Amino acid sequence: MRRFAELLETLVLTPSRNGKIRLMVDYFRSVNDPERGLALAAITRELDIPSVKPALLRQLVSVRVDEELFRLSYDYVGDLAETIALIWPVKGGEREGRNDVPTLSEVVAELLAASRREGPALVKGWLDRLDPSGRYALIKLVTGGFRIGVSSRLAKQALAEFGEVPIEEIEELWHGLEPPYESLFAWLEGDAEKPESAALAPFRPVMLSHPVEDADFTRLDPADFAGEWKWDGIRVQATVDQGVKRLYSRTGDDISGAFPDLVDALTFEGTVDGELLIARPLADASGIEIGTFSDLQQRLNRKRLTAKMLKDHPAFMRVYDVLFDGREDVRALSFRERRQRLEKRVKQFDPRRFDLSPLVEFPSWESLAAHRAEPPLPMIEGVMIKRWDAPYLAGRPRGEWFKWKRDPFLIDAVLLYAQRGHGKRSGFYSDYTFGVWREEGSARELVPVGKAYFGFTDEELKKIDRYVRNNTIERFGPVRSVRADAEKGLVLEVAFEGVNRSTRHKSGVAMRFPRISRLRWDKPPSEADTLEAVEALITGPAVDA
Template sequence: MNRFADLLDMLAFTPSRNAKLSLLQDYFRTVPDPERGYALAAIARDLDIPAVKPAQLRELISARMDPELFGYSYDYVGDLAETIALAWPQRGAALAGRNDAPGLTEVVETLVKSSRREGPALVEGWLDRLDPPGRYGLLKLVTGGFRMGLSGRLIKQALAAFGNVNVNEIEELWHGLTPPYAELFAWLEGSGDKPVNASAAPFRPVMLSHAIDTKEFDKLDPADFVAEWKWDGIRVQATSERGISRLYTRTGDDISAAFPDLVDAISFEGALDGELLVARPSDGGIETGSFSDLQQRLNRKTVSARQLRDHPAFFRAYDVLQAGEEDLRAKPFFERRVRLESFVADLDLTRFDCSELLEFADWQDLAARRADPPFAVIEGVMIKRKAAPYLPGRPKGEWFKWKRDPFLIDAVLMYAQRGHGKRSGFYSDYTFGVWREPGELVPVGKAYFGFTDDELIEIDKYVRNNTIERFGPVRSVRAGVDKGLVFEIAFEGIARSSRHKSGVAMRFPRISRLRWDKPPAEADRLETLERMIDSAA
């Protein structure tokens, strides 16, 4: 377990993307099968260990140390696995000189076969045999709480670099592979054939865009491009083959189970690229819901009949990648677009439609359309070269996104919570609010990025010096008319929400800058946010 724990520790405290890639490649190179495969599955979140839950780990530590003391310790450390690993008191023989520490392979293969009754006892025994780093690795493994700045694509890029192959080959194979990936590593090391993709309806690596700098328009001929609205949903891929239909996110995560209503409506053989929305037919066409509506359906293991009825899933198609057995990705966009329109015309139009192409004479004309979209759920425009093939990754000069300028408000810091990983020693997750009545702040959002490391230290110091109440790991911070820290908050959209006390929900809020200069009394009021919603509507 110690090699796995060391990898987790180094990944968590290594900010550089290239350095993370090197760490992963070194691990794959020096650690044998099947251990490296189980480590890969764990950090890629493809390892399911149902035998142990976090609540059971709390019960284990509560039997060995005072629960109140553990609560204080957890509050300070900010991470359950790290706190238990450091505080775990051993029973029986001292750890020094023991050589029976379990390995990653033993732990995984034993737990996968174990029941929920057997799992906690196994973990307890292993904790007694491991030192603190090993205990940390074990607990991270069973909780799945990896926060190391690793995306699924970054992990696949590390595999591609390790085997000197194209990352797109890894992505197209991924959903047909199972831990501990012995065939995959054999191929990457040159000692075996490339695995056959046994998965029906595989994921196809997506083509991404670049945010456009307005100076670039001088170099681009508008006659070479088309434009369409950029909808505020999530980018997905709908694919069907041999009677199997799947829905993938842009990073290749299979989310079919969360959207059975849409998956059941897939009646084609092929693959479509598009936007997942909540929408339903209306007298004026298709009525598209807000991102807040879509959030009612995201990240759910089960979907109720009411959610299916009130928030029906809808697919707005941008591109067709495959039609039947014909791969269309090498064809230019304008040819694929013609095929897409005829392809979608044969589908269930209560679940599928085509993204509208926008007419524009020049870039100034498109800028005017971008500034005045017909629906609040539009966050800008996409600009695509007519001759562009569908290229995985982010090729230069082919697709551009031109998002609307973000909304900005001034809000007051109300609560702060400790972060995780390298931020576990800092208060780095912030709840902010605006004024509803004189002297009354109402929370309207949370943010945990947008500030520099130096600014994090300043905010953390402010939180510690101005804490007025404690609620477990959360600190209530002094915030009033005369005393408080003001944040300028940037966000991409806003909608009404019955789930929030304020009645509003922001889309992608982040801290734009710290307003040490601004008195909290001059922060924005809730009416300002409500007017933003009404104006957009």
């Protein structure tokens, strides 16, 4: 538990992705089975142990600590798990040098064997034996509140580096494996053969595209390629294997639990690739209406799904490829052949939950460019270009699939706040909050509409940093407020993929994927865009043809 607690603590505080991977690789190298496998399961949230309610933990503490002192401490610290971890009074003082610290395996095994009533007593015993960081890890583990800034994708990347194998191989295996993953570690360490994927309905690594480049258009013959709309939803893989149904994200996370409505509607045998969207039936039952990306966001990262949510935001899949047709692996077939099979298959699917992503016909690249410029629906974010004779290949093979995204939206905004960066950007003001003008009558004020921390070169970063330092009007910890009014201010051209309504932001809008596209040193801040102009870009509900 001590090493696990240390891993969590360093992961939380390490800002860089590579740093996190290095920490995990070190951990896998230096810790034995089954401890490391259980840690992996905890990080990837695959560890299924009976949880202990935070209220029960509070009860445990209230026996030992005065309520008022606890309240003052909790007020100050802000996080319940951390407050309990720090405040837990240990009889007999120092923990240092104790050698009866429970292992992660011991904690997991005893929790699994315990009844729900016995859980709190076990936790109490462990809290007594651990130091504050061990207690923090334990509380996070038993309350299931694991937010440590590591995605399961990143953990798999660390496994791939640990074993020097492509990540796709890990992703493909993943769903056939169970904690503590001893066969996986044995293979990655070269002590055993690759484990057989025995589970039904495993994830199949997806095929990804490259952004198309100008040179590609002169090099490639349009006749060799199919065109498709690029949907602004979430890439998913739906699979049914002898009755076992699964919905996976593109990185192989099992997201079936979040979309039971769609999973129930999986009635075929096989594996299809497509885009997850929200679609509501039309009032006259003549078809469906595709929802916006913010409709889709309503369904993501939900702890609890209400009946109302399922009814108002029904999940829908627009399919565009097939990997398994029945029990037959068709990945080696060409896109042309797979598409023919898919067209036949989709006819058997529930039309309220599935449809086929249509092809976009184009005789020339110019004609495709015209389609891209005028998509029929706001939920389209560009076009896909797929080679007719390409097999379905895992990863991002060159020259097979291309994405040609629509041009981003652009606005001119004014820099309002700058925050210091981390890691290689320590000491630089590199995270920028920018705003636009809100006009009410003749009064104008700058309101923040977003935050961006990339899109500029190192050279530009230095210049912005200098500007921030020379024009600071206030400082709050790592944040500086920068002078921004009609006369003086730095105008940033911000590129983004879309705007949603937001109740969380003061301005009422939230941008998707904002980044700095240009520095407009030349532009006076009074000429920056208005909130009205940004609001005009909000895409409303669209009607599907």
